[in-house]
Amino acid sequence: MKITKDMNIGDVVRTYPQSIAILGSFGMGCVGCPSAQMESIEEAAQVHGMNADEIVEQLNQNL
Template sequence: MAKITKDMIIGDVINENPDLIQVFFQNGMMCIGCPASQGESIGQAAQVHGLDGDHLVNALNAALDA
């Protein structure tokens, strides 16, 4: 998978790499199974949930690189 960005759809990221679900959970994004996650970008979801989107994206990319 290419580098993850805030513009990517959560469902697409998870479908391509299901192991990243744990990274979402660890960073406070517990609604991965929510229907909105299938069409919502990482940046949008982070904003709605009061999370730091840049921190989340960095954590996701770090997990991909590991």
């Protein structure tokens, strides 16, 4: 399955536990954040001032 920036972070982490390290490398501590259960990768990236496309690219390359 290809990860997209509109996917829910909680779903991605549950499906791909190894995504925790990749998200963490961007400074996103999404696993412990209650918002991760409702936020998309894009929404979280915006909140943290990050580029969602870069995050998704890394996730897809490494999972």
